[in-house]
């Protein structure tokens with residue numbers, strides 16, 4: 001995430017069509033300046049600045065809390081920060097408990113700023129509402145509501161019932177944006193899929209030879225590496241795996257590797273590939289329609305996990321695959337497919353966000369591959385559309401990102 005903030009230059013907000021919706025504190029600061037606050041404007045601003053700190057703490061958990069949300073908490077007493085913490089790792093204590101444990105003085109009468117509504121149920125950890133109530137904290141300020149049906153407003157009610165003053169929705173937009181993966185995963189019961197590709201200004205993702213190293217420059221590629229550390233899994237088609245022999249790992253020191261998923265209907269992945277050679281470093285799943293048990297055993301023996309799904313339109317069924325990955329607690333996927341898999345993913349309706357890196361280069365070549373292929377739409381009016389567009393610069397390369405518009409919208 002540090003890379004994103006440092007390397008990504010947000011273009012200025014020109015009009016309503018281009019919204020800078022990335023997690024950029026500078027650019028989104030004004031959006032919720034008027035968050036309702038019983039203490040008036042001055043307190044509102046103060047609440048926002050502590051919440052901003054809680055957000056920065058929450059981000060430190062990026063890549064480690066999945067499928068839990070990233071959460072940060074700051075405890076303030078008499079204008080002094082006396083404790084802070086964040087949810088560091090899945091299964092470990094929540095932000096509120098870490099912040100309470102770090103307190104340098106008695107938190108009784110203090111305010112806790114927490115980016116997500118405190119939980120009130122037993123999961124891998126006991127309820128945070130209990131810890132807050134027994135600490136004597138007198139005010140709780142929250143950012144997002146928790147969409148988890150086990151919490152969903154109950155955390156706030158329990159705190160209020162115990163006489164604790166609660167202020168909700170401070171920097172809600174920023175807090176919601178930080179956990180877009182968690183919100184999607186919990187409410188839709190599917191992984192959040194980000195379709196990412198790098199193309200030239202003339203719309204090619206590889207030269208006509210199939211060679212795609214490199215389309216974009218180092219800064220853009222570093223941002224992709226950061227995203228590989230951020231999302232739970234990375235998915236590619238067998239076309240890309242056979243052509244590029246990629247590693248699909250995160251090369252940023254200290255970051256964990258995403259789970260690698262190869263869409264390979266007929267089990268054609270080479271056992272001599274670089275992916276096969278690096279299985280001890282990164283959990284690797286092949287999704288396939290293959291029914292040949294002996295062949296499947298060969299891949300299992302080599303360390304691959306196999307997910308068998310049905311065949312649809314000649315290839316594996318991506319919606320069925322998403323259901324299976326949800327069951328495996330994979331909350332997010334960076335889709336780094338070629339044009340064939342990207343088209344199928346769009347058509348299947350599994351893509352939530354698109355990231356298009358655009359390099360100021362021209363490859364030409366009528367047979368050079370493009371980011372989305374398949375049969376395509378028959379009319380511009382039938383185009384897949386994006387909303388909430390943001391634009392950032394990485395060196396010379398542009399990153400345009402947006403969220404897919406549901407067909408019902």
Ligand SMILES: NC(=O)c1ccc[n+]([C@@H]2O[C@H](COP(=O)([O-])OP(=O)(O)OC[C@H]3O[C@@H](n4cnc5c(N)ncnc54)[C@H](OP(=O)(O)O)[C@@H]3O)[C@@H](O)[C@H]2O)c1
Pocket residue numbers: 196197198199204205206210211212215236237238239240241243244263264265266314315316317318336337338339340341342344345369
């Ligand atoms: N610049 C970039 O961002 C970028 C990124 C990735 C790739 N590339 C380039 O793209 C080229 C490869 O493109 P590609 O389109 O051949 O590769 P691809 O989209 O990665 O893989 C396509 C293959 O995936 C398999 N597949 C499994 N399930 C599928 C489904 N539901 N829908 C569609 N395909 C499915 C299909 O084979 P089976 O059905 O037999 O399994 C299909 O032939 C290479 O030149 C690579 O360098 C560029």
